[in-house]
Amino acid sequence: MQKLKNIYHLLQAILANILYGFPSQKLKVIGVTGTDGKTTTTHLIAHILKKAGKKVSFVSSIFASIGGKESDIGFHVTTPSSFALQRLLKQSADNNDEYFILETTSHALDQNRVWGINYQIGVITNITHEHLDYHGNYEDYAKTKLKLLKLAKIGIKNTDKVVNIIKKIPNLTEFNQSNYSSAYNVCKQLGCSDEEILNAMKSFVLPKGRLDLVYDKDFKIIIDFAHTPNALAQLLSSIRKLYLEKGGRLIHVFGSAGLRDFTKRPLMGESSGKYCDLVILTEEDYRTEDPEEICKQIALGIKNKSFQIILDRQEAINHAIKIAKVDDVVVLTGKAHEKSLCRGKIEEPWDEYEAVEKALKL
Template sequence: MKRGIQSIKNVYHLLRALLANIFFGFPSRKLRVIGVTGTDGKTTTTHLIYHILCSSGKKVSMISTIFAKIGEKEYDTGFHVTTPDAILIPKYLKMAADQGQAYFVLETTSHRLDQNQLAGTQFDMAVITNITHEHLDYHKTINEYARTKMKLIQMAKIGIVNVDDKVTKEFIASHEMRSVIKTYGLKRKADYSHDFRREIPDLADFNAYNYLAAYAVCRELGVSDQDIRKACATFRLPAGRIDIVYKKDFMVIVDFAHTPNAITLILETVRKQYLRSPGRLIHVFGSAGLRDQSKRFSMGKASATYANISYITEEDYRTEDPQKIADEIGAGFGKKHYFIELDREIAIQKAISSAKPNDVVIITGKGHEKSLCRGKTEHPWDDVLITKKILKL
């Protein structure tokens, strides 16, 4: 029944997107549009492609989870939004085309793809970072999730895929693809395999893939190897991505990681690159309400595996019971002890207060976001500012 209703809504979104493109004159046809999707890493990859193209002297605009950058002006894209409303996309594309921009980097989600909200947008190139457990409340199965992500590749002339990603590799092998497929990877044979860890200090393993994805895209766009590597050396990660807020006797990091895979990767990275003996890893996190419940156990298991101390707290619980969400996360800890503190600010305060020399406190789930949804109300929120307030910075 729910899927049937969603199918009707998808027809509405399709018509709305097409009408918007008709109204704005199908502006994507006047630009080289690069689509970026994936479970994790898409925002970093989007910003890096944008940075490389800018550094190479190209006229480029961008829409990401964090903001839209059209020419020299930034626009807020809204609360908890990756891809703006279907009408705004062609509007932003037209603004870019009218300003003489040549390239447009567009971050998008599986929801927007499934709902046909990109109908009428022409993609020269599309890249998928990875496909792991997320949004199964909506897509139901990982295969359906992968099929939806791959719609972006099918919409583009050239598709760039991570050959080291198991789900992506299996999908490409078992389906006929309309676009030209180019691969990148660090473990398997691929069209692009440059390892940026050799030249970027302290580059996280997972970010090596994001850098490589951007490298592959920009090489396909004709940017030279030298220009890409020069640009990568000056790139700063987007807000809320391995954001080191405090680094003295102990360290505090804010990161957007909010999937089991992302939490695993960021905690692994912190242990490998930032934690010094006898320091402990202290983790503050939660899981969003009215979203994929099946990932909560795995998120708890990841924290239990890599963190020494874990504080489970609120994270946009919406109209769900935050205690219920916390308990479902806690089930992933098995017999390992954890704390529940449903007030996010108090949880962060307790974690920081418990920190000793050489410890690392990492706060995940919100990253760059500027609001926290409690019930049906968006409250002003900023993990970085809250952390600085607690530390009196």
């Protein structure tokens, strides 16, 4: 069935390219894929190129920035539909941009939604456990990600080796050292000097919902989009190193999306249980699944650690902040920048930042 759907998506992509005149041929398109770190790497590449005086537009999971104007790309979307994407590329070309940075998902690659895009460079940040509900197994998932390198004139596969120049940037977490290394390698290919890259990196502010310290008084509150086992492990271990070496507890509020890869749920629980002192499991876009059952599946991976299930996300956040003591860190993961919470078949308005503000006022 999916193969038939992919033929439909291919036809859509062909029509979209024809309708908008194959706009990517007028641009240098950089594709960024990977399980984790895509958004940070996309924003960072765009930032470096802009600081180097280049005209740049980009599309990430947070928003599209075309000619300096930001626009929403929809609920739970990273790579837009073929028609929406080609329209954005056309707007960028009409703006006489030189570069277009495109956060590119495995779904978009598999479904042929990026057919016809002239990728100058493709970069893979990493490949870890995710989307096995769609791809079936890790091997097929990895093969799909690698398609980007075959589509691009230049393919860059990131490694765990951190570029030396990155080590000059203070207070950079290990996972962001990897993201910054990916961006560095791309920008070097595009002719940027080490000095240009380093100066731009020093002024870069992480995108919304990425290690976002939103409250820093007697205790701290951090919002992050991490929603895979690897991302949680990287994030939570980094938070311990940054903020908890002298004491304090790490309190984690999170869930897992419904009708998505269920095999990752206990692994997410394992990552949280390994680094956190208290885990509060809650809803996260449960769709038509039972949110309590999702939480129980996550809990299977939590070993020898205290955890609670509070299904209402606002109530879970309220409780976490209420019990926080001096020097504690409360971290909320999975929603970050997203503007809705899918309950059943309804996308209800949601703002993680407003939820924190409400909890602090109680």
